[in-house]
């Protein structure tokens with residue numbers, strides 16, 4: 001916008017003015033140096049422009065951008081219609097652009113999520129019993145069979161997939177429940193096979209307690225890690241998405257840069273300190289306005305919630321969020337949190353993948369075993385593993401080079417010495433460059449003699465003359481059956 005309107009302003013000054021104006025109301029504005037964020041964004045914008053301006057220029061030259069092409073540019077490179085229009089203006093050129101592009105993009109996105117919901121229309125909202133956590137068994141009535149294995153009940157103890165938390169597992173009348181989804185407050189159960197009982201019949205529900213427990217721990221860990229990230233990185237960090245599964249969970253946070261190893265370790269440390277403090281976690285329903293007044297807007301970590309009443313989840317003295325998921329009662333129930341990965345999944349969003357409790361312990365044991373195996377294999381101490389690996393790597397590089405040189409010399413010598421034409425030589429060398437160089441160097445001595453190399457794992461390189469090509473195509477069938485390739489030279 002600044003570039004487009006040719007405004008002579010610096011974003012940092014604008015932000016500083018904002019901070020002065022609003023800082024007394026929103027004190028969190030004063031807590032961190034936003035210029036770091038702004039400068040990083042500016043740098044990224046410049047990089048983006050440098051990278052894409054050539055591409056945009058070449059598009060402008062064609063004079064027209066089709067809608068499908070625009071969609072690809074937008075989705076794969078982040079290039080917008082405005083970017084193209086702006087650069088065309090700069091270059092003084094005309095380009096025809098698709099109209100109503102953004103509305104179409106939104107239509108595509110909405111269309112993908114919209115399913116046929118006539119099947120559940122008019123049904124009563126499912127009564128949610130899953131918040132009564134001790135309830136792992138219950139009876140319920142079948143309200144509708146959408147398909148023989150897809151049913152709606154009057155009430156359920158199965159937590160459906162929502163708020164990023166994966167659904168409960170278990171059985172209904174002994175039949176395995178493989179998915180539970182919620183739509184317009186109606187909860188739909190997908191079963192492993194058809195259920196015989198008719199609509200109106202009462203069925204027995206049983207939730208898999210072990211799966212539920214792990215999901216609860218991973219969900220709780222998400223709250224803990226999210227707050228830890230805000231403590232370490234700054235209060236401007238927000239949750240952008242999350243998923244809590246049984247083997248691991250991930251949390252997407254808004255952050256302008258990639259995280260350093262130190263930052264990650266610090267987040268992990270704060271998270272685990274919170275676990276060991278064994279803080280109490282409470283859930284209460286609160287009027288929306290009262291909750292916003294008391295805790296501020298940061299309760300909406302998972303995005304805005306349109307209800308008048310909010311379910312407020314509080315970790316005593318640590319974190320408050322509006323959340324509909326299932327949690328532990330104390331942070332200590334999580335036992336342990338291990339962050340296993342941090343990656344930038346899009347501009348300004350970092351994904352933290354982590355594990356809690358048993359999956360976390362198992363992950364560490366696996367890593368530890370790997371190191372122990374290397375120690376045994378190499379006969380070195382733990383602190384020498386890395387250095388040894390490094391040494392092996394450079395040694396193997398060195399030996400490889402020696403081997404390649406010697407093998408290339410052997411091939412050349414056998415090619416010259418042999419009376420056969422074509423000469424066939426087998427080799428394990430897979431470095432095409434070395435092979436060609438070595439044959440080129442003895443070209444004179446070979447005269448018109450043809451050389452065919454049967455090598456492993458190299459591509460098929462075609463020789464110049466028709467005659468050699470013919471010999472090779474015959475030989476090719478023979479060696480390709482053995483998984484080898486031919487390399488011809490003339």
Ligand SMILES: [Zn+2]
Nearest residue numbers: 313323324325
């Ligand atoms: Zn939650």
